[in-house]
Amino acid sequence: MSRSEIPPALVKASQDPYGLTGLRTCRQLASAMKDLNQVLGPDFQRDTKYRENRMAKLAQAGGKTVVNSFIPFRGLVREVTGAAPADRKMNAAIDAGYARRGFLRGVHATRNCRPRL
Template sequence: MRSSTDDQNESWGDAVMAPLEDLNLRKRDIPEILSRAVVKPYDLTGLDGCDAIAAEVIKLDSLLGADFDEPPPPADTRTLTEKGGSMAGDAARGSVRNATRSIIPFRGLVRQVTGAQRHQKEMDTAIQAGKVRRAYLKGVGMNKNCAPPAAPSWFVPRVYTDTYSDGNLGKPKPIKVPEKPRKKSRR
């Protein structure tokens, strides 16, 4: 879902069925969380705590892929033969997809008439709104001193030492307020 036009990791069936997308006979529905992000990207209703923010960010991550603050993926340890085979498969699927799309004459006009172009723009808008919402939620989480994923992955929440002193991990330590000096009366 990283982009409505991503051709990565598609199966052979997706490549063969590509013309159905141009005819708007086969389209991916916009997930509800992204539809809400289009309408209210900065809504915090029901997101009072770190757990709720983290749950929302995790849902967005599952649809949008990794955010920019995530560490890079581990190095590719496949052999050159394995990498070459994967690249050849990707190129072959892309060729099949392009060939099946070229069956439709005046593809751009057909996409406009069938509504496929409009649906693609709606999907792109929803994806962009989801990315904005995720960034906003991580900023809110950071402001609330939440741990990742409710905040950027590099953020380290502040630990309040008064709360955790004396071994009372569940009970806050009482805070003593200094007394105000009393004024001496003049008599």
């Protein structure tokens, strides 16, 4: 099994999600947002319609069920091997990244920076 390393942008977001150190200009704010977007994917946009692929969701759920049936005590194995704690740490970093991106978007708007993000 391999563990994913937490990207540096998320490590930084985890350490200080609401800090503005080194972010004095609009250009610096936009750059910080760009770094987070590269890791987290695009941010929500107004008037974007969400389309769910139901067949893909069913296939994904079926795949997880099959995997879980082949590996008895999967949860215990994940805890013992360190995979579950690593996932929790990654999820916490992703949550901090989302919080930071929202915060930076608000600061960018408050400062009347152009173009709008």
